[in-house]
Amino acid sequence: MVDTSWAAIAVAVPLLAALASLWPGRWTAVAVMAVAVPGALLATLGVVWTVYEIGVYRHPVGGWGAPLGIDLYVDGLAAAFLALLAVVAGLASLHVLADPDVKAMPRRRQSLFWSLWYWVWGALAAMFVSGDAFNIYVTLELATLAGVILVSFGHGAVALFASLRYLLIGTLGALSYVLGVALLYGATGTLDLVLLGERLVPGPAVVVAAALVTVGLAIKAALVPLHIWLPPAHGSAPAGVSAILSALVVKAGFYLLVRYWLGPFVSLGDGVATALGILGAVGVLWGSLNAIRQERLKLLVAYSTVAQVGYLFLLFPLAAAGGHVMAWSGAHLLVLSHATAKAAAFLAAGNILTSQGTDHLSEIGRASHHHRLSLLAFGLAGATLMGLPPSGGFLAKWLMVTAAVETGQWWWAAVLIIGGKLAAIYVYRVVRLGFVTSPMEPPGAAGPPRPPGLLPVPMLTILAALGLAVVSVGLGFASAPPLRLLQIGMPAAPGIALEPLP
Amino acid sequence: MSEAVLMLVPTAPLLAALAARLVPRHGALAATVAAVPSVALALFPPDRALDLPWLLLGVELGIDALRRPLLLLAGCLWLLAAVYARAYHRADPRSRPLFVFFSLTMSGNLGLVVAFDAVTFYLSFVLMNLSAYGLIRHAGNAEARRAAKVYIVLVIAGEGLILPALWLGASAADSLALADVRAAVAAHPLQSWIVGLLFFGFGIKAGALPLHIWLPLAHPVAPTPASAVLSGMMIKAGLLAWLVFLPLAEASLPGWGLAWVIFGLAAAYYGALMGVLQDRPKTVLAYSSISQMGLMTVAVGLALAAAPGPAHGAEAAKAAMMAAVVYAVHHGFAKGALFLGTGLTDHTSGRGRLVVVALLALPALALAGLPPTTGLAAKAVLKDATAVAMPAWQNWLDPLLALAAVGTTLLLARFLVVVAGPAANSAPGPAGFGLWGPWLATLAAAAGAAWLPFVIPAGPAAEAFTAGSLADAAWPVAVGAGVALMVWRFFLARPRARPIVVPAGDILVLLEPVGRCLEKMGRDTVRRLGTMDGRWAWLGHVLLVYVRFAEGRLCRLERRLASWPILVAGFGMLLLLVGVIAYNGR
Amino acid sequence: MDQADIYILAGMALFAIALHALAARRHLVRKVLAINILGGGCFLVLIAVARRAPGPVADPVPHAMVLTGIVVAVSVTAVALILVRRIRSATGRTDFPEDNRDDRV
Amino acid sequence: MTALLATGGWLPVSVVLSSFLTGIFIFFLREEDVLMRSLLNLGGAVLKVALGILLLWGVAQGFVYTFVLPLGAGLDLILFADPLALQFVLLSAGLWLVTTVYAIAFLEGSPERSRFFGYFSLCVTASTGIALAGNLLTFVIFYEFLTLATYPLVVHHGTREALKAGRTYLIYTLGGGMLLFIGAVWLQGLIGPVVFGPVPALAETDLPRGVLIAIFWLIAGGLAVKAAMVPVHGWLPTAMVAPAPVSALLHAVAVVKAGAFGLFRLVYDVYGIALAGAPAMGGLLAMLASVTIVYGSLRAIAESDIKKRLAYSTVSQLSYIALGTALGGPLAAVGALAHLVHQGLMKITLFFCAGRLAETYDIHNVHELAGMGRRMPVTMTAFTVAALGMIGLPPVAGFVSKWYLALGGLQTGNDWVLAVLVLSSVLNAAYFLPPLYVAWFTAPPPEARLQRRILPGWVEWGLLVPPVITASLALVAGLLAALPISPLAWAELIVALRYFPVTGDGP
Incomplete structure (x- = not known):
């Protein structure tokens, strides 16, 4: 019998780290990290291994079992998201550890920061392995709450406004969700997602509940037109925070929508799937166009998130139309590669901002040599955002377009492709800066001296960004294991035979 | 393995070119040595062809009855010209590039x-044509530049005509051997095209009529050797090309x-007429x-x-081909001697000059066909060929050919007059043995080479000396000389008489403005093409304006989305939307 | 329509009213209050759902959910109020820039 | 040794990786580590050539090399070595080696060399990847990778002009990549994985004709961008702002050839000539290629900037390959494939020479070449050989490919091809002979007006030897075209495999 408690450990480690971090001091941060990051990675590996070994499983925490205790529900999707969380948050932790902005905070604020940091991590981990609708609400709200406070660590009043707006809108989404869950419970008498699917009888109350759940989660996932909280929040938070918010917290909304709409809500028909797809498509175009006109790097990256999340929603119509395996694989590979790429992009942007004090595009070009590696990381991440090979984004788009072609819905393919080209425009606006011969530094063989007014960037922060970027590109080659993992426990669409697992 | 020496024919001069580049002092010597293998092979030809399948697309070199006299001519002329050039260009500061090109x-x-194969032929042809540009351009003055420009334009045009003919032939033959190509052309559905292309393409080199314009320009400006x-x-390369590519002895094409x-006849008369109206010896020779x-x-x-018929057609055609070759050898040596002698007149004065002019009369008379020169034999062979190949044409062709001989006589008389006149340029130095020696050798060769048994078969050679043919050959010369004398006596010998002079290149003078106009038009068109990309710039501007406009709208809309009432309204609308759709879909 | 249904509808009405407040009220504290009322509406629905369980005893699970929800709501409110105060002290404002037509950021 | 050779797919992978790893290492070198960087560069290049030759030897022995990396969801990354792939691999690897020598000398003392050489290596990685790609997906991956790796080289100088050219480059190539992507995914969505092999993927298809044509033109359109066919050629001349080695290797060989190579794969290995020869596909493509040939030549005449003229000449010459591919018929295909190599050798020579002229005498314009034949005889001789080859004069290699193209046109009954080739030859002469004339036959301006830049001795050699080598190769490739190891013979082998397949395994 395989030990199934790895999932619980993967949740517990960051939560314990959140507690431990409350003890102030830099060494605490280092020590906690030295334990928590490898610990979480190890636990995640355990989860992945377990899923590979025994497939989908439930782990009753403390042995109580549902419905009294809390059951952890782990399938390939959950394991993949856990792994993503561990990798992204782990590398981002390195960045935060070396981030001069964080180091400049007072000690108590630093410890608070770290505590909240692990809190988000723990909340997300708990959410991914949660099979219970209400637990999801709690974890969702915890992640939001911790995220909000982390955003408020950013510079100036803009960050405060952004975090309050994020809090209010996020809570609106969470409450809408919980209202929906209440109605669902009223209709079915269960909170367990699997049981819910079995017991769900479509009726007016269920329809209202589904609408509330869907729209509430859409807010969390920043689906256009409910995305307006995202750019200011992600644009003004500290770099590491923006990274995990954009890479993971937003994806959580999508993750839950997948859980519901490829789970219990399947019986509500394809219409909503198409609507979600259309909104996603609008999001792709709208987010990209807005990203193109941004003058600030972090806002550009933030709007790019709005666009990239839009792609994910194409999963619903594609899966509904039968392009199941391809769409499922593609969309989730896109989640993985986009999360890593977006985190890399935010960390790179943060490095530039920290060093130069501004992230206005017109200013960055003046010190491009100094930001070389950061821009390289951004460029690599950009390849994924554009969907260019050899990156995970490319393969993901290939799969999704194939799904669109196979199901005869070429218009979704058009969205994917046009979005890629728009992404190329905004990525290009940044990447070209890396090649400007800058007037601030006379080029010379001995390497230019640091221009005045630029702060040094710790190597660790750069490496964290580069590492994430490399992961996102590498997913284009090493995509077989994650794709295999993702297909474990993949909800079967009617009439589609799953590929046999090797 | 004696056929392996054939390889030296083209490669020895290549090595000489390299030597001339590296050791400029001995450029002429290298060139001289490089011609030796050709002469030797012409005299002692290998009995087999040299097959080099690994070279290019497969190279085949060889010597046959057709090529042997021409190889002799070519080898001797190049050899003698090289020796001559050694002395002639002793003081030339630009002798290094000259000998490389030479x-x-x-x-x-x-x-x-x-x-023996098409590709090697074409390669050599191109190499010769392009390198000759350097020879023509050598003097570097405006005249030379003009001549070279006309030359190169025609050469390129010629390539453009030759290539498709070669491709068509080689494609049909599925082989590169010239013999196969000829056979393929004989049966080709596009035969007229090919023959036409060959006529004009190689006609440029052979000085065929409307394409001759480069010759009178190029010959005077090129260095004498x-x-x-x-x-x-x-x-003669053009001639040889016709002989090897046209389906001679394979098919009868009376029309062509x-x-x-x-x-040919037109060129013969036209050349004589225009040549008479020239006032520079080398130009006259060019027209000749x-x-x-x-x-x-x-x-x-x-x-x-040549009329088809079992066995007869092929033999007849071969006779005519040999006639062309014999004539080429005869003319080649004579013309070489004339040119070299003309060069000598610039370097001599007084008595020496008189001697030169007197000796120059010999090849001149030979060209006119005066007995007992090679000219006589060549003309006899030509006449025989007419009789064998196209008896039907004989009764009008013979008189016309005789008339041409009159023209030749006139032309060469004009040459002698011009060359005896005052020297065009001051003599750079006295002529030593370096110039005299090769020239005299050329004269000797002109007198003797054509009599070699493999050039003129013994039959026609003997036949040429029968009384009838002697008389036939003599009267045009006599008539020509008489006319020349009369013209000189009654017209030119008068004081203040001015001969009519046609500019060298005759119709070129008319063509040149047209050419310039075309060139300008071409340049303008091309330049306009170059600015065409700019034509689309307005589209970019319109797009840009539109994008800016759209961006403005975008900004406003995004800001409006960010207001709370709209957000909450959007939330509500979305709820409604999802609800309605799900309600309908369940 | 039984009593529970009325409660459910009332909760949803509360939700709707709070939504309106969230949209229409500019003062930050009012928005925080609106969120609280929003939460109140949800809890009311949950309680009503608990009442619908068969048998004499109300379903305990929704009660537990409400309790948890209240805890979350308290935390949210606390954090929101802190943020409002900090906004006030940093900028002297008590409303969002996007709600104020006069000075949009 | 034989046992080692016989083992699977490590060889194609290491061919690709040899430059990839080098490139990655170079990125992290400091600017002043000249020796280390040069050693890495040259080592990678030599290794790549050695591996390429090993691969060639193995394939000649009859081994089949296939490397498969499953990407999940039924997609595979396949690298394999067939004779066609090998030709392009050896061309890229060999010319990369030569260009590396040249580039090290050319960029001596300039900034950002680590970045330059890093991307330079990545470019070659991409082009060998394209060569060895065993299916359409792999091809697309490396094709786009090439775009990304080339962009930094185009904008290397960082000037406004360079950045503008880079933008143009990206607009064109990403647009082309998009078409290719759509076409590839569409095709793959319809018939499953498209594997390149002896039997065309669409050999027995029942897809509607309209769909086939649409997919063909999507893919061909995407490839045509890199192959710089009219009307999507605009990026190539503007990309000439890049340093000379980039123009030489990428815009003469790697990038543009990737497009041309792809067209060959598309016509022969995806559609099969029987299908792709249709008027709506191959026929139209041949027409387009012909238009490009003539148009490129005309534009080249109009340009007096040497590099721009060469660029338009590339536009024109590249379409010879497309023409030969599209015509169908074994001879035309042989011509196309031979030209793939021949044009690379000749054009890279021309760019090398142009770069050397610019570097030594600051010469950028045809008119400034006056007297250069006397001052830089070796360089100008190399230039002349290559230029004459471009015109199509024997015995330089260009003649051979033109010859086969012409015969191929006749073989397939497309007699009009002769007119195109002749017209193009005449136009080629019209723009290549003037520079030769100016260089060899006109007097140089007075010494005072023309300052020769003093370069270190090894730099002079580094700039001189590569063009001499490539020019000699171009000459030898033409002179010894009939030898079994010539590019022509290899092209004949490749074509024979497609037209006269032998039964049994291995080529």
Whole structure:
């Protein structure tokens, strides 16, 4: 019998780290990290291994079992998201550890920061392995709450406004969700997602509940037109925070929508799937166009998130139309590669901002040599955002377009492709800066001296960004294991035979 | 393995070119040595062809009855010209590039003579043509530049005509061997196209009528030794090309044959007429070459038209081909001697000059066909060929050929007058043995080479000396000389008489403005093409304006989305939307 | 329509009213209050759902959910109020820039 | 040794990786580590050539090399070595080696060399990847990778002009990549994985004709961008702002050839000539290629900037390959494939020479070449050989490919091809002979007006030897075209495999 408690450990480690971090001091941060990051990675590996070994499983925490205790529900999707969380948050932790902005905070604020940091991590981990609708609400709200406070660590009043707006809108989404869950419970008498699917009888109350759940989660996932909280929040938070918010917290909304709409809500028909797809498509175009006109790097990256999340929603119509395996694989590979790429992009942007004090595009070009590696990381991440090979984004788009072609819905393919080209425009606006011969530094063989007014960037922060970027590109080659993992426990669409697992 | 020496024919001059580049002092010597293998092979030909399947697309070199006299001519002329050039260009500061081009041209010229396959022939032809540009351009003055420009334009045009003909032939033959190509052309559905392309493509080199315009320009400006080979051998390349590519002895094309004959005769008369109206010795000689090439063109025409018949057609055509070759050898040596002698007149004065002019009369008379020169034999062979190949044409062709001889006589009389006149340029130095020696050798060769048994078969050679043919040959010379004398006596000898002079290149003077106009038009068109990309710039501007406009709208809309009432309204609408759709879909 | 249904509808009405407040009220504290009322509406629905369980005893699970929800709501409110105060002290404002037509950021 | 050779797919992978790893290492070198960087560069290049030759030897022995990396969801990354792939691999690897020598000398003392050489290596990685790609997906991956790796080289100078050119480059190539992507995914969505092999993927298809044509033109359109066919050629001349080695290797060989190579794969290995020869596909493509050939030549005449003229000449010459591919018929295909190599050798020589002229005498314009034949005889000789080859004069290699193209046109009954080739030859002469004339036959301006830049001795050699080598190769490739190891013979082998397949395994 395989030990199934790895999932619980993967949740517990960051939560314990959140507690431990409350003890102030830099060494605490280092020590906690030295334990928590490898610990979480190890636990995640355990989860992945377990899923590979025994497939989908439930782990009753403390042995109580549902419905009294809390059951952890782990399938390939959950394991993949856990792994993503561990990798992204782990590398981002390195960045935060070396981030001069964080180091400049007072000690108590630093410890608070770290505590909240692990809190988000723990909340997300708990959410991914949660099979219970209400637990999801709690974890969702915890992640939001911790995220909000982390955003408020950013510079100036803009960050405060952004975090309050994020809090209010996020809570609106969470409450809408919980209202929906209440109605669902009223209709079915269960909170367990699997049981819910079995017991769900479509009726007016269920329809209202589904609408509330869907729209509430859409807010969390920043689906256009409910995305307006995202750019200011992600644009003004500290770099590491923006990274995990954009890479993971937003994806959580999508993750839950997948859980519901490829789970219990399947019986509500394809219409909503198409609507979600259309909104996603609008999001792709709208987010990209807005990203193109941004003058600030972090806002550009933030709007790019709005666009990239839009792609994910194409999963619903594609899966509904039968392009199941391809769409499922593609969309989730896109989640993985986009999360890593977006985190890399935010960390790179943060490095530039920290060093130069501004992230206005017109200013960055003046010190491009100094930001070389950061821009390289951004460029690599950009390849994924554009969907260019050899990156995970490319393969993901290939799969999704194939799904669109196979199901005869070429218009979704058009969205994917046009979005890629728009992404190329905004990525290009940044990447070209890396090649400007800058007037601030006379080029010379001995390497230019640091221009005045630029702060040094710790190597660790750069490496964290580069590492994430490399992961996102590498997913284009090493995509077989994650794709295999993702297909474990993949909800079967009617009439589609799953590929046999090797 | 004696056939392996054939490889030396084109490669020895290539090495000489390299030597001339590296050791400029001995450029002429290298060129001289480089011509030796050709002469030797012409005298002692290998009995087999050299097959080099690994080279290019497969190279085959060889010497046959057709090529042997021409190889002899080419080898001797290049050799003698090289020796001559050694002395002639002793003081020339630009002798280094000259000998490089000289040797390269030689390589091409000799190579095409021994080429048995189309690619090697074409390669040699191109090499010769392009390198000759350097010879013509050598003087570097405006006249030379003009001549070179006209030359290169025609050469490129010629390539453009030759290539498709070669491709068509080689494609149909599925082989590169010239013999196969000829056979394929004989049966090709596009035969007229190919023959036409060949006529004009190689006609440029052979000085065929409307395409001759480069010759009178090029010969006077090229250094004398170069002119000698240019006129003596290089223009024969066009002739040889006709002989090896046209389906001679494979098919009878009377129509094309007639065209060739007509063009040939026209060139013979036209060249004589225009040549008489020139006032520079080398220009006169150039026109003489055009005129003489006309006669060889007639021979090709005869071969082309040779009446078909079992066994007879092929033999007849071969006779006509040999006539062309014999004539080429005769003319080549004579013209070489004339050119080299003309060069000598610039370097001599007084008595020496008189001697030169007197000796120059010998090849001149030979060209006119005066007995007992090679000219007589050549003309006899040509006449025989007419009789064998196209008896039907004989009764009008013979008189016309005789008339051409009158023209030749007149032309050469004019040459002698011009060359005896005051020297065009001051003599750079006295002529030593370095100039005299090769020239005299050329004279000797001109007198003797054609009598070699493999050039003129014994039969026609003996036949040439029968009384009838002697008389036949003599009267045009006499008439020509008489006319010349009369013209001189009653017209030119008067004081203040001014001869009519036609500018060298005759119709070129008319063509040049047209050419310039075309060039300008071409340039303008091309330039307009270059600015065409700019034409689309307005589209970009319109797009840009539109994008800016759209961006403004975008900003406003995004800001409006960010207001709370709209957000909450959006939330509500979405709820409604999802609800309605789900309600309908359940 | 039984009593529970009325409660459910009332909760949803509360939700709707709070939504309106969230949209229409500019003062930050009012928005925080609106969120609280929003939460109140949800809890009311949950309680009503608990009442619908068969048998004499109300379903305990929704009660537990409400309790948890209240805890979350308290935390949210606390954090929101802190943020409002900090906004006030940093900028002297008590409303969002996007709600104020006069000074949009 | 034989046993080692016989083992699977490590060889194609290491061919690709040899430059990839080098490139990655170079990125992290400091600017002043000249020796280390040069050693890495040259080592990678030599290794790549050695591996390429090993691969060639193995394939000649009859081994089949296939490397498969499953990407999940039924997609595979396949690298394999067939004779066609090998030709392009050896061309890229060999010319990369030569260009590396040249580039090290050319960029001596300039900034950002680590970045330059890093991307330079990545470019070659991409082009060998394209060569060895065993299926359409792999091809697309490396094709786009090439775009990304080339962009930094185009904008290397960082000037406004360079950045503008880079933008143009990206607009074109990403647009082309998009078409290719759509076409590839569409095709793959319809028929499953498209594997390149002896039997065309669409050999027995029942897809509607309209769909086939649409997919063909999507893919061909995407490839045509890199192959710089009219009307999507605009990026190539503007990309000439890049340093000379980039123009030489990428815009003469790697990038543009990737497009041309792809067209060959598309016509022969995806559609099969029987299908792709249709008027709506191959026929139209041949027409387009012909238009490009003539148009490129005309534009080249109009340009007096040497590099721009060469660029338009590339536009024109590249379409010879497309023409030969599209015509169908074994001879035309042989011509196309031979030209793939021949044009690379000749054009890279021309760019090398142009770069050397610019570097030594600051010469950028045709008119400034006056007297250069006397001052830089070796360089100008190399230039001349290559230029004459471009015109199509024997015995330089260009003649051979033109010859086969012409015969191929006749073989397939497309007699009009002769007119195109002749017209193009004449136009080629019209723009290549003037520079030769100016260089060899006109007097140089007075010494005072023309300052020769003093370069270190090894730099002079580094700039001189590569063009001499490539020019000699171009000459030898033409002179010894009939030898069994010539590019022509290899092209004949490749074509024979497609037209006259032998039964049994291995080529």
